[in-house]
Amino acid sequence: MKKILIVGAGPAGLGAAHYFSQNPYFDVTVIDKGKNIEDRIKSSNSSLLFGLGGAGGFSDGKLNIHQSVGGNLANWNLTKNQALNLLNYLVEHIYAKNSPEPLHKIILNESENEQLEKKAKESGLRYKPIQQIHIGSDNLPKLIANFRNELISKGVKFKFETDVSNLIIDNNHCKGIKYAQGEEYGDEVILSAGRAGQNWIQKICKDYNINISFGDLELGLRIEIPNKIYEEIEKISYDPKIIIPISDQVKVRTFCTNPSGFVVLEDYSDFVGVNGHSFKHRKSNNTNFALVTALNKSQNVNSAEYATKLLKNISDNTGKKAILQSYINIKNNAPGIGNSITVPTLREHIYENISDYYPAETLSALITGLEKLNLLIPDLCGSNTLVYAPEVKFRQIKVQLNENLESSVKNLYFAGDCTGLVCDIIHSTATGWLIAEKITSKYKTSELV
Ligand SMILES: Cc1cc2nc3c(=O)[nH]c(=O)nc-3n(C[C@H](O)[C@H](O)[C@H](O)COP(=O)(O)OP(=O)(O)OC[C@H]3O[C@@H](n4cnc5c(N)ncnc54)[C@H](O)[C@@H]3O)c2cc1C
Numbered sequence: 001m002k003k004i005l006i007v008g009a010g011p012a013g014l015g016a017a018h019y020f021s022q023n024p025y026f027d028v029t030v031i032d033k034g035k036n037i038e039d040r041i042k043s044s045n046s047s048l049l050f051g052l053g054g055a056g057g058f059s060d061g062k063l064n065i066h067q068s069v070g071g072n073l074a075n076w077n078l079t080k081n082q083a084l085n086l087l088n089y090l091v092e093h094i095y096a097k098n099s100p101e102p103l104h105k106i107i108l109n110e111s112e113n114e115q116l117e118k119k120a121k122e123s124g125l126r127y128k129p130i131q132q133i134h135i136g137s138d139n140l141p142k143l144i145a146n147f148r149n150e151l152i153s154k155g156v157k158f159k160f161e162t163d164v165s166n167l168i169i170d171n172n173h174c175k176g177i178k179y180a181q182g183e184e185y186g187d188e189v190i191l192s193a194g195r196a197g198q199n200w201i202q203k204i205c206k207d208y209n210i211n212i213s214f215g216d217l218e219l220g221l222r223i224e225i226p227n228k229i230y231e232e233i234e235k236i237s238y239d240p241k242i243i244i245p246i247s248d249q250v251k252v253r254t255f256c257t258n259p260s261g262f263v264v265l266e267d268y269s270d271f272v273g274v275n276g277h278s279f280k281h282r283k284s285n286n287t288n289f290a291l292v293t294a295l296n297k298s299q300n301v302n303s304a305e306y307a308t309k310l311l312k313n314i315s316d317n318t319g320k321k322a323i324l325q326s327y328i329n330i331k332n333n334a335p336g337i338g339n340s341i342t343v344p345t346l347r348e349h350i351y352e353n354i355s356d357y358y359p360a361e362t363l364s365a366l367i368t369g370l371e372k373l374n375l376l377i378p379d380l381c382g383s384n385t386l387v388y389a390p391e392v393k394f395r396q397i398k399v400q401l402n403e404n405l406e407s408s409v410k411n412l413y414f415a416g417d418c419t420g421l422v423c424d425i426i427h428s429t430a431t432g433w434l435i436a437e438k439i440t441s442k443y444k445t446s447e448l449v
Contacts, residue, residue: 001025001026001027001448002025002026002027002187002188002443002447002448003026003027003029003185003186003187003188004016004020004026004027004028004029004186004187004188004189004190004436004439005029005031005176005177005184005186005188005189005190006028006029006030006031006189006190006192006432007031007032007164007177007189007190007191007192007193008030008031008032008054008191008192008193008194008197008416008418009030009031009032009034009051009052009053009054009158009160010053010054010055010056010057010192010194010416010417010428011053011054011056011416011425011426011428011429011432012054012192012194012415012416012417012418012428012429012431012432013030013032013054013190013192013415013416013432014030014053014094014144014147014148014151014429014432015090015094015415015416015428015429015430015431015432015433015436016190016192016415016432016433016435016436017030017151017156017432017436018093018094018147018151018429018432018433018436019432019433019436019437019440020156020436020439020440021150021151021154021155021156022154023440023448024155025445025448026440026448027155028155028156028157029156029157029158029159029184029186030151030156030157030158030159031158031159031162031164031177031179031184032050032051032052032054032158032159032160032161032162033050033051033161033162033163033164034047034049034050034051034052034160034161035047035050035051035052035160035161036051036052036148036158036160037051037052037053037057037141037144037145037148038145039051039160040052040053040057040058040141041141048264048265048266048267049194049195049196049266049267049268050196051160052144052148052158052160053140053141053144054192054194054416054428055194055195055196055266055417056140056425056428057140057141057144058137058140058141058264058277059137059140059275059277059425060134060135060136060137060256060258060261060276060277060278061134061135061136061137061139061140061143061277061425062132062133062134062135062238062239062256062425063087063091063095063132063133063134063135063424063425063426064130064132064424064426064427065084065087065088065091065130065131065132065133065426066084066087066130066131067080067083067084067087069128069130069241069424070422070423070424070425070426070427071421071422071423071424071427071428071430071431072421072422073086073427073430075421076405076421076430076431076434077403077405078434083430086430086433086434087426087427087430090426090429090430090433091103091133091426094147094429095133095135095143095426097150098143098144098146098147098150099135099139099142099143099146100139100142100143100146101139101280103133103134103135104133104134104135104136104280105131105133106131106132106133106134106237106238106239107131108129108130108131108237109236112235112236113127113129113236113237115236116129116233116236116237116240116376117129119376120242120376123372123375123376124244124245124372124375125242125243125244125245125372125373125375125376126242126243126244126245127237127240127241127242127243127376128241128242128243129237129240130241132238132239134238134278134280135280136278136279136280136281137277137278137279137280138279138280138281138282139280162179162181163179163180164177164178164179165178165179165180166178166204166207167189167204167208167409167412168183168185169208169409169412172208172408172409172410173409173410173411174188174189174409174410174411174412175411176189177189187411188411188413188439189411189412189413190413190414190415190432190435190436190439191204191412191413191414191415191418192414192415192416192418192428192432193418194416194417194418195394195395195417195418195423196268196269197418198394198395198396198397198417198418198420199308199396201397201399201414201418202396202397205397205399208409208412209408210399210400210407210408210409210412211399211400211408212397212398212399212400212420213397213398213400214396214397214398215394215395215396215397215398215420216294216295216394216395217294217295217306217307217392217393217394217395218292218293218294218295218392218393218394219292219293219295219307219310219358219359219362219390219391219392220252220290220291220292220293220366220391220392220393221290221291221292221354221366221370221387221388221389221391222263222274222275222276222288222289222290222291222387222388222389222391223288223289223290223291223370223380223385223386223387223388224263224286224287224288224342224344224345224385224386224387224388225286225287225288225342225380225384225385225386226285226286226287226342226384227259227260227285227286227287229287229377229378229379229380229382229384230257230259230287230377232377233376233377234259234287238257238259239255239256239257239258239289240254240257241253241254241255242254242373242376244369244372244373246293246365246368246369246372250293250294250365251293251294251369252291252292252293252365252366252368252369252372253291253292253293254289254290254291254373255289255290255292256275256276256289256290257276257287257288257289258276258277258278258287258288258289259278259287260278260283260284260285260286260287261276261277261278261279261284261286261287261288261345262276262277262278262279262284262286262288262345262346263275263276263288263322263344263345263346263388264276264277264346265320265321265322265346265348267320268311270308270311270312270315271308271311271312271314271315271320272311272315272320272321272322273311273390273391273392274322274346274388274389274390274391275290275391276288276289276290284345285343286342286343286345288345290391290393291366291369291370291373291391292366292391292392292393293362293365293366293369295359295362307392307394307396310357310390310392311390311392313357314357314389314390317352317357318350318352319350320348321348321349321350322346322348322349322350322388322389322390323349323350323351323352323353323354323357323388323389323390324337324344324346324349324350324351324386324387324388325337325351325352325353325354325386325387325389326338326340326383326384326385326386326387327367327370327381327382327383327385327386327387328340328382328383328385330353330354330355330363330367330387331367333353333355334353335351335352335353336351337351337386338383339383340383340384340385340386341384342384342385342386344386344388346388349388354387354389357389357390358389358390370385393423395417395420395421395423396420397420398419398420398421399414399418399419399420399421401413401414401419404438404442405434405435405438406438413435413438413439415428415431415432415435416428416429416431416432419431
């Protein structure tokens with residue numbers, strides 16, 4: 001019997017637990033600093049990112065069925081076909097199986113998509129059609145609870161409200177974990193602490209000489225528009241991934257579209273960012289989506305430090321609220337939403353100038369990107385267009401893994417968003433699953449019995 005400790009009960013940790021739960025010779029404990037899903041529902045924003053289900057717990061639950069959108073599984077030694085097979089397997093055996101109602105597959109209509117691709121090209125944009133599945137924020141908590149119950153029935157143990165502070169390392173071998181209430185020994189340790197856990201992961205890597213490189217930082221805006229502006233495009237693509245070239249070096253991209261959705265705050269303790277989600281049954285009158293651009297790499301930015309400083313400065317000045325400004329007021333450099341009739345779905349906002357906080361060239365690229373997108377989505381840049389900041393996608397660090405997906409410390413593995421190598425629900429689940437597969441293949445059956 002081998003004892004497995006998994007730190008983080010998000011999609012990556014649960015993906016690993018799922019794989020191990022098929023084998024009776026693994027004794028698996030999943031530890032999370034947040035609460036169980038039923039208790040998370042009762043808490044406020046601070047539990048948006050932490051607890052059973054992780055950051056995915058209250059997310060929109062859009063699953064990107066694409067080998068390189070949301071994470072490139074080639075980095076995990078999979079071919080395109082292997083990656084797609086694994087993603088579809090996980091959809092069927094985890095997400096569809098535990099969903100309280102049949103999953104909504106967003107079927108791509110080939111000819112409509114070709115037309116959109118053509119129209120995008122004519123406008124100088126690139127549209128990337130991908131297959132998606134929408135679970136909905138209202139169905140996710142039930143799905144996660146069902147999944148947890150299935151894991152428990154197969155012997156997986158859960159420990160909540162346990163903040164893992166350090167590891168037990170002996171002679172470059174990971175032997176367990178430490179937390180305020182004590183410590184726990186195990187044969188293999190998987191860290192799946194998510195994006196919000198990257199500061200901690202960075203410290204662990206520094207303390208134990210695990211090689212990392214700085215990740216990419218994307219800074220952006222969340223755009224909120226009346227549904228009717230988005231109606232036509234939604235018929236073709238629920239969440240269109242559009243790339244908008246600004247110059248040879250700079251491009252802007254869209255993702256995480258939430259038709260009839262809501263803008264929400266992402267609370268990282270020291271600072272907040274914005275994100276969006278949508279329910280299957282509860283609808284707003286607005287659609288929101290993210291528009292981001294990578295920070296100029298020539299600045300040789302340590303994205304962790306840069307992002308933390310920028311986001312902290314905004315949060316310190318806004319009292320941890322989002323900045324809300326209308327598109328027209330950004331153009332006029334005036335705070336507020338002017339005469340927009342769009343009712344903002346995020347209440348925790350204040351009126352300030354985004355330009356007071358964002359690098360001028362970044363904001364200019366984003367607004368140019370929005371204006372180019374207007375060629376594809378008429379009326380996007382109108383008086384009723386709201387803009388929230390800060391929207392940030394930062395992969396502070398990229399953890400270097402060997403061909404066995406193990407770190408340079410023996411028996412220590414990293415999975416999901418905290419690796420800086422993936423950034424969505426289904427790809428995080430896949431990396432946890434792949435690591436569990438690798439660990440299992442290390443042992444002969446005779447060693448496990
Ligand atoms: C509002 C919102 C909407 C989103 N919408 C989508 C979407 O529609 N589709 C999509 O694919 N992705 C979406 N995402 C992103 C997606 O949720 C993440 O990519 C995914 O959850 C990452 O999974 P993970 O397991 O790697 O990390 P996480 O889900 O972040 O889980 C990490 C877990 O580790 C725990 N943890 C961290 N540090 C410690 C520690 N020291 N000790 C113990 N526990 C610890 C945390 O409490 C957390 O539960 C959304 C995210 C947000 C916030």
